[in-house]
Structure formats: structure tokens, C-alpha cells
Amino acid sequence: MFAVAPLSARWRAAVLMAVCVGVAVAVPVHAQDATPPPAEPPADSTAAATPAAPAASAMPALAAPLAADHDSALVLPVLFEPRPAAAIEAEIQLMTRLQAESLQRFTDFKQREANKKAQAEAKKADMANASQQISLAKKEKRAADQKALETQRRQLDMQQRFLARLEDLYGARVESEQATADYAAARIAECKAELKLNNLGVLTSPAIRKSAATRMALNEMNDALKLRAGRMATAASKEQALVNKRQAALDAFDDMFK
Numbered sequence: 001m002f003a004v005a006p007l008s009a010r011w012r013a014a015v016l017m018a019v020c021v022g023v024a025v026a027v028p029v030h031a032q033d034a035t036p037p038p039a040e041p042p043a044d045s046t047a048a049a050t051p052a053a054p055a056a057s058a059m060p061a062l063a064a065p066l067a068a069d070h071d072s073a074l075v076l077p078v079l080f081e082p083r084p085a086a087a088i089e090a091e092i093q094l095m096t097r098l099q100a101e102s103l104q105r106f107t108d109f110k111q112r113e114a115n116k117k118a119q120a121e122a123k124k125a126d127m128a129n130a131s132q133q134i135s136l137a138k139k140e141k142r143a144a145d146q147k148a149l150e151t152q153r154r155q156l157d158m159q160q161r162f163l164a165r166l167e168d169l170y171g172a173r174v175e176s177e178q179a180t181a182d183y184a185a186a187r188i189a190e191c192k193a194e195l196k197l198n199n200l201g202v203l204t205s206p207a208i209r210k211s212a213a214t215r216m217a218l219n220e221m222n223d224a225l226k227l228r229a230g231r232m233a234t235a236a237s238k239e240q241a242l243v244n245k246r247q248a249a250l251d252a253f254d255d256m257f258k
Contacts, residue, residue, distance in 0.1 A: 076209045079218055082198055092191045099184035106177040113170035116163055123160035130156055158256045165245070165252040172238070172245040179235040186228040193217070193224040 130153040137146035197217040201208040208214055 075206045078203055082203050088191045088195055095184040095187040099181045102177045102181035109170045109173040116167040120163035127156045162252040165249040169245040169249045172242040176238040176242045179238040183231040183235045186231040190224040190228050193221045197221050
């Protein structure tokens with residue numbers, strides 16, 4: 001056996017240094033630290049799918065909304081042009097008189113309608129009697145009397161038709177006068193709603209138009225106008241029917257002289 005000479009202090013230091021360097025290279029850095037490093041968070045799968053936000057210059061900033069009190073475009077306009085109270089009162093008086101006159105004519109033509117109906121029924125009785133006389137003359141072979149009776153029968157027929165057309169005419173006049181009275185009543189209601197609206201203040205003021213009382217009065221005014229428009233349409237329809245009945249009466253009158 002060979003005896004190993006002990007290393008000198010210099011050689012022992014060199015060998016120890018080489019060993020320490022080799023261990024430092026072989027062992028990971030974290031092995032030298034007793035506390036394990038924190039785990040990195042997992043990647044967010046949605047982050048990759050979310051598109052990148054556009055540049056600030058590509059989307060202009062929206063202006064802050066303005067309150068209705070500061071935006072003239074959102075102010076309630078003047079929906080009904082105000083009229084002087086004197087003009088409204090004058091119209092109420094005019095419509096009151098029109099209503100009274102129409103109701104009076106309604107009564108008058110109602111009576112005329114009944115009279116013409118009775119006269120037309122009387123003519124029907126005359127026509128029935130003439131038809132019996134014609135049958136009797138035909139049976140007795142009185143040709144001349146039969147011919148004269150047939151002529152009389154045709155005249156009675158045209159007279160009865162004329163009276164019936166007058167009955168229809170007066171009936172249409174009754175309906176027309178009632179529609180006119182109803183229209184006048186609607187105009188009076190409209191004027192009263194207009195006065196109520198005007199009494200709330202000067203409508204040219206946005207603050208007055210904005211108030212709850214004014215908005216309620218505006219709705220009442222609009223309802224009154226809607227009623228008046230409906231009554232006006234009805235009156236116009238009845239007037240057109242009256243025109244047709246009047247023409248029929250004229251035609252029936254002309255037929256009596258043909």
C-alpha cells in the first residue's frame with residue numbers, strides 16, 4: 001500500500017472551492033431557498049379573445065344630456081294659439097243662438113214630416129180606391145172610364161211619390177238640424193275649455209305650459225276639439241243627405257208635369 005501524503009493547506013482550499021462551485025452549478029437556484037417561489041397565475045383564456053380597445057381618437061366622447069329646462073328643443077310649445085276672452089265670449093253667444101234656432105227648426109220640421117206622412121198615406125188610400133174603380137170598369141167593359149181612371153191612377157201615384165219625397169226631405173232636415181245643434185253645443189264646450197286654459201296664465205311662458213294644471217287643461221281642450229271635430233263631421237254628413245233628399249223631391253215634383 002502506498003501512503004497518501006496529506007494535502008497542504010493551499011491544496012485543501014483549492015479542492016474545497018472546486019467542490020462548492022460544482023454543487024452550485026448542479027443544484028437549481030430555488031433549491032438553495034427554503035421558501036418555494038409563488039406560482040405564476042394561469043393565463044386568462046378570455047384575455048386573448050377580447051379585442052383591443054380602439055384608440056381614444058376613433059370614438060368621440062358623447063356630450064352630456066341636457067335637462068329639458070336648458071334645452072329649447074325639449075320645451076313644450078304653444079299648442080293652442082290664445083284668443084282674447086272677448087272673442088271667445090262672442091263665439092259662445094253666437095253658438096248659443098245657433099243651437100236654439102236649430103232646435104226650434106228641429107221641432108218645426110218634425111211636425112212637417114208628420115204632416116207629409118199623413119198626406120202620403122191619404123194618397124195611398126186614393127190610389128187604392130182608384131185601383132178598385134179600374135177593376136170595376138174593366139169588369140163592366142167600360143173602356144172609356146177605365147182609361148180615364150188609369151190616367152187618374154198614374155197622377156195619384158206621382159202625387160203620392162212627391163209627398164213621400166217631401167216626407168223624406170223633412171226627415172233629413174230634422175236630422176240635419178239636430179246635428180247642427182249638437183255641433184253648436186260642442187263649440188260652446190270648446191270655448192269654455194279655452195277660457196279655462198287662458199285663465200291659467202300667459203301661455204307664451206314655458207313655465208306656465210310646463211305646470212300640471214296647464215297640461216291637464218291642454219288635454220281637456222284637445223278632448224273638446226276632438227268632440228267638436230266629430231260633431232262637425234256628423235253635421236256635414238247629414239247636410240249631404242239633406243242635399244240628396246232635396247234633389248229627390250225636386251225630381252218627383254218635375255215628374256208630376258211630364
